Amino acid sequence: MTATATSPATTTEQAPEQPPAPVGKRRRHRLGPGEIASRAGIQVLLWVYAAYTLAPLLLMVSDSLRTQPDMVKDPLGLPLEPRWENYVEAWVTGSFGVYIWNSIYITVASVLLSTVCSLLAAYAFARARHPFFKWLEAVFMSGLMMPVYLAILPIFFMFDAWRLISNPIGLILVYAALGIPFSTFVLGTFFRQLPEELEEAARIDGARPLRMFWSVMLPLVRPAIATVVVFRFVPVWNDFFFPMILMRDKATYTIPRGVTQFFGEFQSDFPLIFAGLTIATIPLIILFLVATKQIVAGLTAGMGK
Amino acid sequence: MNTAKRKSSRSTGAGLGFGAGMLFVLPAAALFAVFILVPLVTAAGYSFFNWAGLHNEGFAGLDNYVTLFTKPPYRDQVWPALGHNLLLFIGAMLFQNTLGLAIATFLHRFDRLRRFFQTIYTMPYLVSPLVIGYLWSLMLSPLFGPVNNLLKQIGLGEFAHPWLGDPNTAIWMVALITAWQWLGFPILLYGAAIAGIPQELGEAASIDGATPAKRFWHITFPLLAPAIGTVSILTFIGAMESFPIPFAIGGSKGDPAYSTDVLSLLFYRTGFAADNGGHIGVASAIATLLFLFIFGVAVVARRMLDRVERRLT
Numbered sequence: 318m319t320a321t322a323t324s325p326a327t328t329t330e331q332a333p334e335q336p337p338a339p340v341g342k343r344r345r346h347r348l349g350p351g352e353i354a355s356r357a358g359i360q361v362l363l364w365v366y367a368a369y370t371l372a373p374l375l376l377m378v379s380d381s382l383r384t385q386p387d388m389v390k391d392p393l394g395l396p397l398e399p400r401w402e403n404y405v406e407a408w409v410t411g412s413f414g415v416y417i418w419n420s421i422y423i424t425v426a427s428v429l430l431s432t433v434c435s436l437l438a439a440y441a442f443a444r445a446r447h448p449f450f451k452w453l454e455a456v457f458m459s460g461l462m463m464p465v466y467l468a469i470l471p472i473f474f475m476f477d478a479w480r481l482i483s484n485p486i487g488l489i490l491v492y493a494a495l496g497i498p499f500s501t502f503v504l505g506t507f508f509r510q511l512p513e514e515l516e517e518a519a520r521i522d523g524a525r526p527l528r529m530f531w532s533v534m535l536p537l538v539r540p541a542i543a544t545v546v547v548f549r550f551v552p553v554w555n556d557f558f559f560p561m562i563l564m565r566d567k568a569t570y571t572i573p574r575g576v577t578q579f580f581g582e583f584q585s586d587f588p589l590i591f592a593g594l595t596i597a598t599i600p601l602i603i604l605f606l607v608a609t610k611q612i613v614a615g616l617t618a619g620m621g622k
Numbered sequence: 623m624n625t626a627k628r629k630s631s632r633s634t635g636a637g638l639g640f641g642a643g644m645l646f647v648l649p650a651a652a653l654f655a656v657f658i659l660v661p662l663v664t665a666a667g668y669s670f671f672n673w674a675g676l677h678n679e680g681f682a683g684l685d686n687y688v689t690l691f692t693k694p695p696y697r698d699q700v701w702p703a704l705g706h707n708l709l710l711f712i713g714a715m716l717f718q719n720t721l722g723l724a725i726a727t728f729l730h731r732f733d734r735l736r737r738f739f740q741t742i743y744t745m746p747y748l749v750s751p752l753v754i755g756y757l758w759s760l761m762l763s764p765l766f767g768p769v770n771n772l773l774k775q776i777g778l779g780e781f782a783h784p785w786l787g788d789p790n791t792a793i794w795m796v797a798l799i800t801a802w803q804w805l806g807f808p809i810l811l812y813g814a815a816i817a818g819i820p821q822e823l824g825e826a827a828s829i830d831g832a833t834p835a836k837r838f839w840h841i842t843f844p845l846l847a848p849a850i851g852t853v854s855i856l857t858f859i860g861a862m863e864s865f866p867i868p869f870a871i872g873g874s875k876g877d878p879a880y881s882t883d884v885l886s887l888l889f890y891r892t893g894f895a896a897d898n899g900g901h902i903g904v905a906s907a908i909a910t911l912l913f914l915f916i917f918g919v920a921v922v923a924r925r926m927l928d929r930v931e932r933r934l935t
Contacts (some may be wrong), residue, residue, distance in 0.1 A: 356732075363728060367739060370802070370805070373757055373761055376768060389766045392771040393771055393772060393775070434649040434653055437649060438646060438649075441644075441647045442647075444637055444643075445638040445640065445643030446637040446638075447640045453651065456654075457650070457654060459921070460654065460658060462855075462920040462924070463658070463662070463917055464859070464862070464863050464912065464916045466865075467662070467909040467910075468664070470665055470902060470906060470909070472657065475661065490653065491657050493653055494653040494658050497653060526639075551747075554750075555751065558866070562894060572750075573753070576750070577752065580870075590760065594753050594757055597753050605745060605748045609744075613744070616744070616747070616807055617811055617814045
């Protein structure tokens, strides 16, 4: 209360000396009772929606630790005696060990490949003057709006001819190509913000383009690389459309492809299904917790385009 | 030749010469051409040929397109499927983007809590849409589903319903589940856009006596127009491409009774499903039309949006 009363006086006094600081202060101090009530009301709504967001995920984990009869009796109950065996059973009968390894291998390789290719291309887009590069960049950018999965039939025939069906290399190449529009877009924006004087200095020292790119530019775009890598990781890890069609051999299934198989086989064993779904989700929750910043940056990157 | 180019680029200052630039773009361009552009063009080509199983049997003109719109089962499935896609778009605009805008506006008033709530709301985006579809199909199960159980426990038992078994409610459930997964996206985008609006505008208006609601409609909302446009375009693309969640809920036939069928499912069924598989020509016709529709609308909308944006600034 006292703060509210004194704040107009202090702001008028301080305003000429240091204008930016009092603005924030004044805003915080001016909260009247009505404002406080509406803020409290809004906070309640925000918590309610947060509960709605988290409840299904928490329920998935909770039910994965229960027994079938217990679940049918009380669907909202808690796992008072957690059954960790469900996870062992899901892991073994669902071959999740195989799928997780395939997912890691395919995701890491494809994200690496697409990031390296996109880095090189984005650098050229930012620095090459010839109009051809402007045109090529526009072609890449249009890829952001293309429903590429509709090209699956020709890809299937191509892979059939090249013996890439049920071959991780094929999936890696497709995912790498799919990542190029977004990755060149984010990296290109970043390269353009770097002053050209950097390269001029290096050029005077006799550095060739590739060397300059490697030792001068790359270290400076590290934050953008992190964004691209983390953000591309998610859709590649989660995709099941391409594996469903291109991976015919169970030994080459990725996690989402394996989950469809698993769900079909154990449809009536709910705790086991929940355990399988949780196994498929845990790697991404971990990724999210360590790299929230990059995920948020990736999601908001679409604003610039 | 190469050295000459490099020399000329050196003399022009910081730019990259044509030859060096070509080497830099080559790997990305090759990947993009071989695995995206060429297959897309080839898919359009397939739609003009007769196919017997996996064999190309010669030029067919527009036969596949005629088949799609005049012969069963396609002619009976293509329009409802398109209708469901459009319904998913409307549902996303209603549930996901309006609520997203409201929450982003609310969150803007909090400093410390904003990041925390944004993180929670974004979490479902991370989970595979397929897993989310399966998870919600169990949540909404009529037998032991927690949703119906919760309704009974809070005294709303008469609202308990086989949500996914009823053809009238199933597609709306798909829309709600999609919104549940994607809500973090409009919250983050609108949040970033709201943060970019100069504070003085709102303060000036509130000094003039404008209520928060008025301030929102007359200041925040118009300034968010470009962000709303971007979100709408991305929502349109997402709704038209919808596949994993309907697949997890209703399988490849859009159960119950094709009520969750969408164009991508029809495409998949026509091209790959075993019982009527091998209709590569018709599947390619669906792919071509759907591609032109999604890409065409997105490009035109983008152009219009850029024009509006230029007029605003």
